[in-house]
Amino acid sequence: MNLDLREFATFPVEISLETEADSHEYEIDGISFREPMALKVSIQKIKDDYYCHGSVMVPVEKECSRCLNIFDSELSGDFSFIIRTADAQPAVSDNEGEIFYVKFNEPIVELDEIIRQALILSLPLKPLCDQDCKGLCPSCGINLNEETCDCRHKEMDERWEGLKDLFE
Ligand SMILES: [Zn+2]
Ligand SMILES: [Zn+2]
Incomplete structure (x- = not known):
C-alpha cells in the first residue's frame, strides 16, 4: 500500500x-x-x-x-x-x-x-x-476448558503418597 x-x-x-x-x-x-x-x-x-x-x-x-x-x-x-x-x-x-x-x-x-x-x-x-x-492437561492433553480429567487428582494423590513416606 x-x-x-x-x-x-x-x-x-x-x-x-x-x-x-x-x-x-x-x-x-x-x-x-x-x-x-x-x-x-x-x-x-x-x-x-x-x-x-x-x-x-x-x-x-x-x-x-x-x-x-x-x-x-x-x-x-x-x-x-x-x-x-x-x-x-x-x-x-x-x-x-x-x-x-x-x-x-x-x-x-x-x-x-x-x-x-x-x-x-x-x-x-x-x-x-x-x-x-485453563489450558491443556499436561498429562493427557485434553482441553481443560471443555472437559475434565482425573490426571490432576492422581498427581496430587501421588504427591501426598510421597509426603507420607517422609513422615514415616
Ligand atoms: Zn486458551
Ligand atoms: Zn488429563
Whole structure:
C-alpha cells in the first residue's frame, strides 16, 4: 500500500481508509489476518517535511498459548514517520520517527513494512483466549476448558503418597 503526497492539496490532512490485509504482506507467525484492515494517518507539513502519525487496526485469529485454540481477536498499533524530499531543508527535529527520503516529483512512501512493524510491536507475548483459560492437561492433553480429567487428582494423590513416606 502506498501513500502518495500528491493526492492531497493542503495540509494538515487526515485520512482513514479500509484496506484488504493481504496475508502475504503482513505475515506474522501464529496470526491469521481477516479483512478489512482499518488505517488512519494524519499528515502535518512543517517546512518541507511531512510528519505522519498513524494507527492501524485489523481483526485477526490468534492461537491461544495455553489451550492452542484459535480465537478471534484484533491487533492495533501506532506508527510515526517523516517524509522528506531529498532536496528539502530539514525541519525541526530528527527524532520524531524514521525519515523516508522521496523524490520531489514522486513523493510516495510504501506503507506495508511500517504497518507490519507497528503490528508486530503490538503483539502480546502470550496470547490467551481468555485470562482464565485453563489450558491443556499436561498429562493427557485434553482441553481443560471443555472437559475434565482425573490426571490432576492422581498427581496430587501421588504427591501426598510421597509426603507420607517422609513422615514415616
Ligand atoms: Zn486458551
Ligand atoms: Zn488429563
